[in-house]
Amino acid sequence: MLKTFPKGGIHPPENKITSSKGIKRMTVPKMVTVPIAQHIGIPAEIVVDKKDKVEIGQVIAKSGGFVSSNIHSPVAGTVTKIDQIIDLSGYKKQCIVIRTDAKNEANFEEKEYSLITEIQLDPKEIVQRISDYGVVGLGGATFPSHVKLNVKEGVKLDYLIINGVECEPYLTADHRLMLEKTAEIIVGIKILMKALHIEKAVIGIENNKKDAIKQFKELTKNESGIQVAALQVKYPQGGEKQLVRAILGREVPKNGLPLDVGVIVNNVGTIFAVYEAVQHNKPLMERVVTVTGKKMENPSNFWVKIGTPIKDLIAEVGGLPDGTRKLVNGGPMMGKAIKNTDVPVTKGTSGILVISEEEASRGKAENCIRCGECVTVCPMGLEPHLLMNLSEKGMYEKASSEDIMTCIECGSCSYVCPSHRPLLDYIRYGKNIVKKLETSKN
Amino acid sequence: MTDSVLYSVLLLASLGIIAAVVLYVVSKKFYVYENPLIADVDEILPGANCAGCGSPGCKSFAERLVGSEDISDLFCPVGGNDVMKEVAAILGKEVVERDPTVAVLRCQGGCDVRPKTTEYQGPRTCAISAMIYSGETDCQYGCLGDGDCVKVCQFDAMYMDEATGLPVIITDKCTSCGACVEECPRDIIEMRPKNKRDLKIFVGCLNEDKGGIAKKACDVACIGCSKCEDICPKDAITMENQLAYIDAGLCTLCRKCVEVCPTHSIIETNFPPKKPKKVVEKKTVVKKVVKKVEVEKVEAEKVAVVKKEAVVKVELEKSKKDA
Numbered sequence: 001m002l003k004t005f006p007k008g009g010i011h012p013p014e015n016k017i018t019s020s021k022g023i024k025r026m027t028v029p030k031m032v033t034v035p036i037a038q039h040i041g042i043p044a045e046i047v048v049d050k051k052d053k054v055e056i057g058q059v060i061a062k063s064g065g066f067v068s069s070n071i072h073s074p075v076a077g078t079v080t081k082i083d084q085i086i087d088l089s090g091y092k093k094q095c096i097v098i099r100t101d102a103k104n105e106a107n108f109e110e111k112e113y114s115l116i117t118e119i120q121l122d123p124k125e126i127v128q129r130i131s132d133y134g135v136v137g138l139g140g141a142t143f144p145s146h147v148k149l150n151v152k153e154g155v156k157l158d159y160l161i162i163n164g165v166e167c168e169p170y171l172t173a174d175h176r177l178m179l180e181k182t183a184e185i186i187v188g189i190k191i192l193m194k195a196l197h198i199e200k201a202v203i204g205i206e207n208n209k210k211d212a213i214k215q216f217k218e219l220t221k222n223e224s225g226i227q228v229a230a231l232q233v234k235y236p237q238g239g240e241k242q243l244v245r246a247i248l249g250r251e252v253p254k255n256g257l258p259l260d261v262g263v264i265v266n267n268v269g270t271i272f273a274v275y276e277a278v279q280h281n282k283p284l285m286e287r288v289v290t291v292t293g294k295k296m297e298n299p300s301n302f303w304v305k306i307g308t309p310i311k312d313l314i315a316e317v318g319g320l321p322d323g324t325r326k327l328v329n330g331g332p333m334m335g336k337a338i339k340n341t342d343v344p345v346t347k348g349t350s351g352i353l354v355i356s357e358e359e360a361s362r363g364k365a366e367n368c369i370r371c372g373e374c375v376t377v378c379p380m381g382l383e384p385h386l387l388m389n390l391s392e393k394g395m396y397e398k399a400s401s402e403d404i405m406t407c408i409e410c411g412s413c414s415y416v417c418p419s420h421r422p423l424l425d426y427i428r429y430g431k432n433i434v435k436k437l438e439t440s441k442n
Numbered sequence: 443m444t445d446s447v448l449y450s451v452l453l454l455a456s457l458g459i460i461a462a463v464v465l466y467v468v469s470k471k472f473y474v475y476e477n478p479l480i481a482d483v484d485e486i487l488p489g490a491n492c493a494g495c496g497s498p499g500c501k502s503f504a505e506r507l508v509g510s511e512d513i514s515d516l517f518c519p520v521g522g523n524d525v526m527k528e529v530a531a532i533l534g535k536e537v538v539e540r541d542p543t544v545a546v547l548r549c550q551g552g553c554d555v556r557p558k559t560t561e562y563q564g565p566r567t568c569a570i571s572a573m574i575y576s577g578e579t580d581c582q583y584g585c586l587g588d589g590d591c592v593k594v595c596q597f598d599a600m601y602m603d604e605a606t607g608l609p610v611i612i613t614d615k616c617t618s619c620g621a622c623v624e625e626c627p628r629d630i631i632e633m634r635p636k637n638k639r640d641l642k643i644f645v646g647c648l649n650e651d652k653g654g655i656a657k658k659a660c661d662v663a664c665i666g667c668s669k670c671e672d673i674c675p676k677d678a679i680t681m682e683n684q685l686a687y688i689d690a691g692l693c694t695l696c697r698k699c700v701e702v703c704p705t706h707s708i709i710e711t712n713f714p715p716k717k718p719k720k721v722v723e724k725k726t727v728v729k730k731v732v733k734k735v736e737v738e739k740v741e742a743e744k745v746a747v748v749k750k751e752a753v754v755k756v757e758l759e760k761s762k763k764d765a
Binding site: 086336337339425429432 | 559560563564565569570573574575576580582651
C-alpha cells in the first residue's frame with residue numbers, strides 16, 4: 001500500500017496532457033517585464049536606471065531586507081521603462097521593462113552545462129550563493145530559499161523532503177524537470193543536505209509519475225541517504241504539511257512549520273535552481289512553465305525567461321483556441337485567473353491553463369444542505385461550511401478560534417460542494433480580516 | 443378550608459415582603475451612581491446608533507460628552523449643529539459649529555463609459571472582489587459596483603443604479619455618518635461640505651494612471667492634464683499622481699474647471715442650467731468690439747493731444763521768431 005496523508009483530500013481528473021512533452025526552450029522575447037515583488041516579503045530595491053544597459057544575469061533589483069530576494073535581468077538589453085505595470089495579481093506593481101538586444105549573441109546561445117557533482121563550497125557559502133542568486137521556492141509560494149535554509153541554532157533537523165508531488169491537475173512542469181534533470185536534482189539535494197547538515201533526504205513523488213520514480217530509484221541506488229517515496233495520487237498532497245504527514249507520519253503543529261518536527265521541505269524546481277546557482281553560478285532567471293488546456297493545439301512545457309509576457313507564451317503554442325473563456329495562472333485548483341495577457345511570467349508561475357467556455361463557469365450558489373462533504377475532504381480537519389458562515393456574518397473572532405488561519409486554501413471544499421457554495425472565497429476573506437485584526441492587536 | 447386559604451395568603455404575602463426587603467437592601471448596597479445628565483443628553487441625541495461619531499452608540503456618546511471636559515472635538519454628524527447646541531446648553535460646555543457634510547461618490551465609471559474587460563463569478567461583495575483582483579474593468583481605482591456601501595447605509599440614503607451599476611447617494615437622506623466611507627475598499631466615497639442649495643464641485647475620479655491608460659480604461663477618467671489647476675482662480679485645485687483634487691474650503695464654485703475639463707470628470711451638482719453658449723459668444727464679441735472702439739478712441743485722443751502740442755510748439759516758435 002502506497003503512502004498518503006490520512007485526512008481528507010480529493011481526486012480531481014488529472015488531465016496531465018503535457019506529461020510526455022519535453023521541455024522546449026522558448027524563443028527569447030523582444031521585451032521582458034520584470035516585477036520587483038516576485039517573492040513573499042519585502043519587494044526588492046531597483047538598482048538600475050532608465051536607459052541603462054544590462055547583461056544577462058545582472059542584478060537589477062537588490063534584496064530589500066532579510067525576507068526578500070535579488071532579482072536578475074533575464075536578458076541582455078536596455079532598460080526602457082521603470083513603471084507601475086499590471087502583474088499577475090491584477091493590480092499595478094512596480095516593474096522593470098527591458099528591451100532585448102537583438103545583436104547580443106549572449107541572448108540566443110544555448111549554454112549546455114555539464115554536470116558537476118563535486119560540491120566545493122562550505123555550508124555558509126552555499127546559503128550565501130543561494131541568497132545572491134535570487135533563489136526562491138518555485139512550488140508557488142515563492143518564499144526566499146535562503147531564509148528557509150537559515151535554520152536557527154538548536155533546531156534539530158533530520159529529514160530533507162523533496163516535493164515532486166505536483167498534485168495539481170494539468171501541470172507537468174515538475175514532472176518533466178524530474179525526468180530531464182534527474183542527475184542535477186540529486187546533486188542539488190546533496191548540496192542542501194550539506195548546507196543543512198542533514199543525513200537523510202526523501203523525494204516524494206505521486207504514483208502517476210512512474211517514469212520519474214523509476215529514474216530516481218535507479219540513480220539513487222548507491223546513495224545511502226536519499227530515498228524515493230512513491231505516494232498515492234491524492235490532492236492536496238503537495239501541501240507541506242500533508243507531504244510530511246504522508247512520508248514520515250509526523251503531524252506538523254497547527255500553527256507551526258515542518259521545522260517544528262525536524263523536517264525541511266523544498267520543491268524539485270527549487271532544488272534545480274539551487275544546483276544551478278551553486279554549481280554554475282547561474283541566477284534564477286528562467287523556470288519551467290506548462291502551457292496547457294484541453295483544446296490547445298500544441299500544449300507543452302517550456303523554459304521561460306522571467307518577465308516574458310504571457311501572450312508570447314500563448315503564441316508559442318499556437319494561439320488561444322476558439323471558445324476560450326478563462327486563463328489561469330497555475331493549476332485549476334489553486335491557480336488564479338489572469339486578467340490581461342500582457343502580464344509577465346514571474347518566479348511563481350508554474351503553468352498557464354486555458355479553459356474553454358464549458359468548463360469556465362461556476363455553478364449557481366444554492367443553500368447549504370448540511371451534507372458534510374466539505375468537512376470530509378478538508379485535509380486540515382476544519383469545518384469549511386462553518387468558517388464560511390462565520391466570515392460572511394463578520395464573526396471573525398469566532399472564526400479565528402475555529403482555526404480559520406490553518407486553512408491552506410487548497411479549494412477542496414469548494415470543489416466538492418454540491419450546492420456550489422463559494423466556501424473558499426469567504427474563508428480567504430475571513431483569513432485576510434483575521435490577519436489584519438491580529439496584526440493590529442500586536 | 444379557611445385555614446388553608448389563610449395560610450397560603452400569609453405565606454405569599456410574607457414571601458413578597460421578604461423579597462421586597464432584600465431587593466431594597468441590595469439596590470441600596472450596590473447602587474451605581476450615574477450622572478443624570480447622561481440620560482438627558484441621550485434623550486436629545488438622534489438615537490440612530492450609527493457610530494458616525496466614533497462611539498459605538500448614542501448612549502456611549504452621551505457618556506463621552508458628559509465625561510469629557512472639552513467637547514469641541516466631539517460631534518454628532520446626524521444631529522448636526524442644532525443637536526450639538528442643545529447638548530452644549532445642557533452641559534454648559536462649548537461646541538464648535540461645523541459645516542454640514544454629505545457623502546459624494548468620486549467615480550462616474552458606469553457601464554456605458556467604463557467597459558468591462560473581465561467577468562467575475564464569485565460572491566458579490568466589494569470586500570472580496572477587492573481582495574481577489576482589481577475589478578471587472580481595467581480601472582483599478584474606481585467603483586467595484588457590488589454595493590457594500592448600500593448594504594451598510596442605515597438611513598436608506600443610497601441605492602444601486604441598475605443602468606450604470608454605480609451607487610447613488612440621496613443627499614437629502616444622507617446624515618453623513620460615514621459608514622459608507624468606512625466600508626468602501628476603494629475609498630471612493632468622500633465627505634464634502636454641503637451648503638444650503640447643496641451646490642458642490644468635485645473631481646469624480648480617483649484614477650492615478652497616466653492620461654492614456656486612464657482614458658482607455660474609462661471615458662470620464664481624470665487624465666491629469668492640469669487644465670483645471672491652471673484655470674482655477676483660487677488655487678483650490680491640486681494635482682497629485684496625475685489626479686486633480688478640489689479643496690472644498692478654497693473652492694468658490696465658479697465652475698471654470700467644469701467647463702475646461704476635457705473628459706468631463708469634474709462633477710457639479712444642483713447648479714442651475716447654464717445659459718446657451720451662443721449668447722455667451724455674442725457677449726464676448728460685443729465686449730471685444732467695445733474694447734476696440736475704446737482703444738481707437740484713446741489713440742485718437744492721443745493723436746489729437748500730440749497735434750495740439752505740435753500746434754502750440756509751432757505757435758511758440760512763431761512768436762519767438764516774431765520777437
